[in-house]
Amino acid sequence: MSNNFDAKKVAVEEIKERFSNAKSAVLVDYRGLTVEEVTELRSKFRQAGVEYKVYKNNLVKIAIKDTPFEALSQDLTGPNAIAFGIEDAVIPAKIIKDFAKGHKKLELKAGIVEGSYCNLEQIIQIADLPSKEVLIGRFLGSVKAPVANFAYFLSNLIKEKEGNAEA
Structure with a gap:
């Protein structure tokens, strides 16, 4: 049990670090995407300097507690991936929105951009800027x-x- 607990502590610290370096974090539901589609999406993110990760919801909730990203806790249900905007706060939303046009199974959920919580409609508006x-x-x-x-x-x-x- 101690080994598992230590692994979770390390994972929580990694998640905290990702969030602390991010200008934005956008949640997506990736269910239904094929391996090839996910690989294509990851490639687009990598080219734009966006980090894209899948973490367990409970570990993310622990990591973002008492941070500007805590509002995302309400949206952490089901399988999620998180796109972290490190240099540009808007680019993750833009990439996801554009990618979702051709891949209907990818769904934007919510995000935090420059410290402000954004629901689905707001994230789409930001992506259109x-x-x-x-x-x-x-x-x-x-x-x-x-x-x-x-x-x-x-x-x-x-x-x-x-x-x-x-x-």
Whole structure:
């Protein structure tokens, strides 16, 4: 019994570490996926820097107690896998949502993103958001546009004045 208890303690510590390094954690129900489909999903996660793990629900509940991820306890029923967003908090939800389009058996359940609990609808909304880079690009474009228009106006005004001075 001591050997089993020690193994569970090690597993709980591993789970705690995964959660402590994560900006987000998204729960999925993977029942019904084939081995090939799970391998494909894992590959997509690996390419994006997302950690994808299956743990026993009771061990996860112990590990997330008194942490910002504790709200996930209510969703830890049945077989679950957890996608941990280490660098980008939104990418796990995006990958799962895109993958689920072609694999109806994969189901998003809930998640914690940047410390906030998100139910299924909220996770889907987050997955639909443009990437951080796209949002920054849009912002910079909107800031740049008035300045560029003003510079164009001044340039034309100067050319017009120079044209009138020559005539």
